[in-house]
Amino acid sequence: MDNTVSQEKQAFYQKLGEIAGTSNVLTGEKATACYTVDGITPQAIVHPASTEQVANIVRAANESRITLVPWGSGSKQQIGPCLEAADTMLCLGNMNQIVELDASNFSVQVQAGIVNGELQKQLAEKNLFFPLDPLYMETSTIGGEIATNSSGPRQFMYSTVRDLVLGVTVVSPTGDIIHTGGKTMKNVAGIDLCRMYIGSWGTLGVITEAVLRLFPLPEASAGLYITFNDAEDAFRMVGQLLNSPLTPSAIEFLDSVAGHSVAETLGSGLNDGDALLIVNAEGTRGDVARHCQDVSALAKTNKAKTIMALEDEKAFPAWMAYRGVQGAMLGANHSIVQGKAAVPISKLGDMVQQVKKISASHSVKIGLTAHCGNGILYTYLAEEHEALLRITDELKRAAASLNGFFLIELAPLSVRKEIDILPPRNDYPLMRRLKAEFDPNNILNRGRLVGGLG
Amino acid sequence: MIAPSIIKDLARIVGKENILADLKDLLAYSYDATMRQEMPDVIVFPRNTEHVSAIMKLAHREKIAVVPRGAGTNLSGGTIPVKGGIVLEISRMNRILEINTADRRAVVEPGVINLDLQNALAPLGYFYPPDPASQKTSTMGGNIGENAGGPLCLRYGVTSKYVFGMEVVLADGEVINIGDYVEDFPGYDLRGLFIGSEGMLGIATKLILHIIPKPEASRTMLAIFDRLEDCSQAVSDIIGAGIVPGAIELLDQKMCQVIEQSVKAGYPTDAAGILLIEVAGLANALEKQVQEISQFCQKNNARELRIAQTNAERDAIWAGRRGAFGSVARICPPYIVCDGTVPRDKLPAALHKVGEIAEKYKVLIVNVAHAGDGNLHPLILFDVNKPEEHETAKKAGDDILDACIAMGGTISGEHGIGLEKMNAMRHMFDPSDMAAMRRVKHVFDPDDIFNPGKMFPPEAEAVLPKEKGAAR
C-alpha cells in the first residue's frame, strides 16, 4: 500500500474519532474481521450518533477518497454484485431512536438504525403498525430495508417500500444533508428524490432518517393453509382468487421442499410434488370471516387436499415457521444459492413448472417460495459450481421466455464473481450516470448494484 | 424563433399533417388551465415512439426547448412554453395497447384519456384508481407528469403507485425502458423520479399500469356539521379507528352555498361544513363500517347524517362535489386553486388559517378538501378585470402555502409546481435539496431541453451543485 495514501487514511481514521467519539470507532484486524464483505475487510468501523455526524464523516471521506459502506444490521451485505472496496463501515446501529411518533397522523419519524421488529413493538403500544415485513424484520433495520427495497408477504395488500415511506433524510456522497418527502400522504413538490433513494443500496447516499406511513392494527386476522397434490391446482386457485373482489393481505406459495417445516408445524406432511398455499386475511371481523369462507370454497373447487383456517393468534406458529423457511434453507448449507424470478402474475404457475423441469433434468432439488400476488418466485438450491451455472442460465432463459427475469441474489463469492447477476436492461447507462453525478468519487458502496456492470 | 428549416425537418419526420405552425396554431398552444400565455414556435403531433425519438434528436442537435403536452388541463402552468420551442403534443398517441386482467396490467400510449381507460376496464370489472377531477379530459401521460391524485387516492394511493413501467424518450432521443411489466426490477427506481417530474426529464411513450378489481360494494353518506372543527375531528376519528374509506371529502359552508346555486345537490347552505364519505369493500363488512362512521359523526355533533339508499341518491351526493369547481366557475370564472397539503390532523388548523388569510386580504375563499389526505383545495376568487385583485389573490395563495409548510405540510399534494409555485419551492426546500433535484435534471437532460424554466425558482439557478459530477 502506498505510504501517502496510508497517511491520508490514517488522518481520516483520526478524524472519525473526532467526529463520532473515539469509543465509537473500531480499528484493528480483530474488530473489523467480522465486517468482512465479499473478501474485503475494512480498516475501520464507525458508529455515528446523528445525521450531522454522518454528514461530517462522509464529507471527510469524500475529500480523502475513502470508500464507505453504510451498514444497518448487515443482513443483506452478501446479496447482489460484489463489493469492490470498503475502507470504512458506516454503522447506523446507534441511530435507533424514534424521532417523532405522530399517532394521529399515522406517521412516525425514525432514525435509520432502528430495527423493524423493535419499532413494531413500540408502535403496537399505540395500536399501530408499519406494514413492511421482510423475512428478516426481527433483525433488519428500517434504513437497510429502505435502501434494499425489502418487502415481505404483506406487500400484496399494503404495497412495497416506495408506497410506505413518506420521506427520507439522506447524506449525499459529498456530505450534504438532503431532505426528501415529508409527513403528508400526498406530496408532488419537486422531483421525487425519496423514491430514488429507496432501493439504491446505499450507492447514492446514506439514509439517516425516515418518515414511515403507519396503519392501525387490524381488528382480526386469519391464515388459511391449503395443500394441493399439484402446484397447477394451487395456481389455478390463485388466478381465481386474484380475479375476485376478495382482498387478502398475502398469498404465499411453497413447494414441498420449502413447505416441509411449515407443514410439520401444522401437524401434517407434504409429499414430493405437493404444494402449500398460505392466504392471509386481515381487517374487520366481517372481512376476515368472509375471506375464510370464500377462500375455503375456492380451495375446494380446485381440488385442495387439506384446508386449515387459523384465526388470529392460532395462525402464529405456522406463520413463524414460514418466516423461518428462508433462513432454514440457507442455514443448512453455506454454498446454497438463492435466486429470484419476477414474472407476470398470471405466469407464475408456468414459471414453477419450468423450474420443476429444470430441476428434474439436472436431478437437483430446488426449493420454491413465491409472493403469488406480485409474481415473485424465490428459488433455493445447493449445487456444484459447474451445474449451477448451467441451471442459472436455464432459469434465466425460462423467466425471459415468460417476459420476466431471473437473477441470483445470494451465492458464494466465487459464483457471484463469475456470473452476470443483473438481467439485461437498457436503463443501466442512465443509472450509472446518476451514480456518477451524485457520487463523483465513487466512495459509497463501490461496485454494488449498477456499479457492478461494465 | 426557430428557423423555418427546422419546421421542414419536423414535417419530414411526422408528416405535414402532424405539424402546426401558423400564428393561430401557436396562439392555441400558448396557454393551459392557468392564467398565463407564452408562444411556442411549432406544435408537433408524433404518432409513435420513433417520431418522438427523431424529434428529440433534432431538438437536441439544435438545442430547442421541448414542452410535452397532453390535454393542457394542468393547474400549475406546467405546459406553458415559456422558452418557446416545440410543443410535443401526445394526443394522437392514444391507443390502449393491452389490457390483461390476469396480470393486473394495462399498457397504453400516453395520449389515452384517463376516463377512456376506465371505460375500457369497467366491463371487465377492473379499474385504475387515480381519478383526478380532470379525468374526462386529461391524458395518462399528463397524469404521470403531474403525479395526479383524486378523491379515491385516500384508499388506493396516487398515480406513482399505479405506474409500473414506462418507455421513455430522453433528451437526446435515446429510447429506454424504466420500471417493468413485472415487479421488483433491479436498479434505481427511475420511474419514481420520472413520475411527477412535470415533463422536465423526458417523455413517456408507453405506460405499463397497474389495474385492480372493482370493490364488491360501496356505501355513500353525507354528514352535516355546525362547526368546521367537529367536521375535521370526525375525519380524524374515523381514520384513527382504522377505517380506510374510499374517499372523505370536506366542503365548507361557502362552497356548499356556491354549489347549491348551480348543481342543487341538496347540500345544506347553513351548515359550517359537510363530509362526503364513501366506504368500499366486501358487502358483508360494509354495514358495520357505516354504523361506526355514523357513531363518530354523532360523537362529533353532526346535526344530520344521510346515507344513500339508491344509486340515484349516491349520484346526487357526488354530483355536488364533482361540480364544485364548476359551480365556482359559474359565479366567478377565474380563480386560483391552492393545493397545499398538511398532516391530516392539522386540517382543522389549516382551514382556520385559510379563514384568517381570507379576512386579511379581504378575498373570497371557498374550501373543498380531500380531508382524509389532508389535501386542501382552497379556491380564491377574483375579478379578471381587476389586475390588483389577481395580485392580492396570488398573495393570499402564497400565504396559504407558507402556512401549510409551517404545519409540516407541502406546497403541492397533486397539482405540481410548474410556474405557479416556483417561488414557494424556496420556502419548502434547502438549497442542498434543490441542488440534488437539479443534479437529477442534469443527468436526464444536461442541455435543459425538456420544459425549461419550470419548477426551479430562478434564484436557485444561481445555487449550483457544490461539486460537479464526473459525468460532465
Next chain:
Amino acid sequence: MPTMAEELEQTLQLCNKCGLCLPGCPTYRVTGIEWASARGRVALLRSALLDKKLDLNDLNEQIFNCLTCNGCTEHCPPGVPTGEIIFRVRQELLRQKGQPWIQRLLFQKLLPNPEMLYKASRLLRLADVTGLRTLARKTGLTKLVGDAGKAEAMVPKVPASEGLDAVKRMVKNIDKPKHHVAYFVGCYAPSFAPERAAATIRVLNKNQVEVAVPDFVCCGLPAAGYGDMESAKNLARKNIEIASEMNIDAIVTPCASCSSYLKDYVKLLADDPKWAEKAKEFAGKVKDISEFLVDIGLNTEMGELKRKVTFHDPCHLVHYQKIKDQPRTILKSIPGVEFVEMGEADMCCGAAGSYAFKNYDLSQKVLERKMGNVARTGADTLVSSCPACIMQLACGVNQQKLPVTVLEIVELLDEAYRNAKGND
C-alpha cells in the same frame, strides 16, 4: 350599436381555460387539435376580437368546422355558450362577405317555399332517373358546392313522392281525440322520407292525438347556421303566423333540429317588439315527439319487437333541449326490445345539418368514431330522432358494412303498434 367584439367580450371572458370542454367536443376528439376544441375556438376568438392579435378572416376554418353541437357547453363549468358565439361570428362574417349564391338560393328562395323546395328535390329525383347524377359526378359538377361534392354519395335516393300535399293526404280523423296538434313536418320528410311522415301521423293517432298538417315553412336553422339571420327571422315569422291561426295544444315534430330551433324563436325574435310575445307563445307549444308522447302518457299497447336497440342522442335534442330520458323511456317500453346504452351516445354524429356537406373529411372522422361506438354495443338497430342524424348514421352503417338497421324512433314505434294484437 355595440360592435361584435364589445357584444361578445363578457361571454368570451367566461372561459377560464380549464379544458373540461375537450371531451365534449367531437372535432377535438377526432383531431386532437386544440383549436378544433371549444376552448381553442374561444381562445382564438379572444385573440382576434379582444387582443387583436389575429384577423378574424384567418379563423375561417375554426369558425366553420364547429359542429355547433353544444357538447362543450354541457361539460363547461362556467357554461360558455361556444355554439352561440360561433353563430354570432358566422353572422358577422356573412355581413362582411355576403353569401355564396348557392346558399342565397337555398335560404332565401327555396326554404321559405315548400313548393319550390319540393320542385328542387324533384330535380334530384329526375337526375337519379335519368342518370344525370352520374354525369354530374363524372364531370365534377357536384364540386361546385365545395366539399358537398364529396358528400354527394350521402344524399339519399329521392323516392317518388308528392311533397307536403301527400303528407296532408295521410291525415285521418280519429275517434274521441284527446289532443290536437300541428305536425311540423320539416323540409326533409316530404321529399325524401314520406313513409316517416306517415309513421309519425300513425303513431300520434295511436296515442289519441289528432294531427293537422299546415303549410309550415323551414324552421330557419339552416340559414341561421350560416349566419343569415334575416332569412331565419322571416321564416320564423311565417311559421308563427300559421300556428296562430290554428286551435292546437302543441306543435309536434320528430325532427330534433326543428323542435330545438322552433323553441329558440323566443331568442331569435326577442328584439322584435311586434313578434316577441307571439314567439314566446309559439315556442311554448313546441314539443319534440318523444317529449310529447311521454308527457301525455305513452300508449303501450304494442306488439313485440325482437330487436337489440341502441340510441344516438341528436345534439339538438340532448344538448339544446336537454331531452335525454324520454327517447329511452319510449324504447324501453316497447315489448321485446333489449335496450343497450352506447358509449358517447350524446356525442355528435358529424351530420350537424348541412355540415357534412361542407366539412366532409372531419365529418367522416366524427362519424367513424360514432360507428365504433355503435359496433361495440352489438345492437342490431340504431335509433335516433333527427333526419340529418339518420342520414349520416345510415351512411356510416353502409360504409362500415355494419349489420345494423337505422330507424327514426317513430318508425320503430309505428312497427310496434302495427304488431299489436288485434291490429289490422
